Each structure stands twice: as C-alpha cells, then as structure tokens.
Amino acid sequence: MISLWKRHLTSRLGRFRKLVLMGIGNRDRCDDGAGSAVSDIMSDFVSGEKISDVRIFCCNESPENFTGPVKKENPTHILLIDSCIAGKSPGSIFIINPRRIKDIDISSHKMPLGLLYRYLKEEIGADILIIGIEPQHIEQGRFFSEPVAKAVVELTNFLKELLKSQKK
Helix, strand or coil, rough: CCCCCHEEEEEHCCCCEEEEEEEEEECEHHHHHHHHHHHHHHHHHHHHHHCCCEEEEEEECHHHHHHHHHHHCCCCEEEEEECCCCCCCCCCCCCHHHHHHCCCCCCCCCCCCCHHHHHHHHHHHHEEEEEEEEECCCCCCCCCCCCHHHHHHHHHHHHHHHHHHHHH
C-alpha cells in the first residue's frame, strides 16, 4: 500500500512545469537538518541527471534569504521540506496543511513555515507543498537518528523516481 504522502506528492507534482525544492533546517541540531540533507542529495541528482525544470535551494536555517531567487525561477510548484514536530513517530514523513501551522511556532529558522508559505503563495502563486519529517533529536549535534536517516533516504529515493518518470 502506497503511503498518503507519496500519493499526495505524485498527484500534486505530476503536472509541474518548473519545480523548486527548498530544503530547510539547521545542520548543527541533529535531525533538524533533514530538509537540508534532502536538498543536498536532490541537488546532486538533478545536476547529474541534467534535469533543467527543477531548481534546488539548500536554505539551511535561513529560508527567507532564498525568496528572491525562488521568485526569479517563477516556479509552478514549490516543495518545502523541513523537520517538524507533529507528535508522530520519529522519521515519519507527512504532508503539512499550511493552515495548521502557527506563525509563532518555535523553530531553528528565522522565518516560520506558515509565514514563508503565505509569502511565497502571495508573491508567486505557485502550488506549494510542505513535507515534514518528524525528528527524534534536535539538540546540538551533527548526526541524524536512525529513523530520520532512513526517512531522508526514503524521501530522496521517492523524489528521484518521481522526477525520472517526469523526464520521460
């Protein structure tokens, strides 16, 4: 059985003309860097496969610094990937409903996801999806927990297959 997030991504990204992926997270806080790791892996893949209709931004903990370059890309679809505490099992991958994100959420980045989502939606009008990865540890450190490391691999493998199928 295919998971809900995979079905959602397949249906929503199946029609993109220009996709921007923004990986968000602090690499110095263990699992919080998962979004940044996904963007690193996908950047290498997109470059190696010479996929011209996908642009990757590794935003780390400052996604607000990338809103200008994202606007210049004029994407039809934007995928935000970040570690998000949602009370799920560590390593869970899930779609985040932007209406359920509070502007005052405490996070490792300066601009809360809800505000980033609204700003990009108003400025660009793209179809925006937010993918969360439930962290296990977000304290100071450079290593992922095992469940989050597996989630990064699962998500990047799925995205690679999805992009390869779009290329055909």
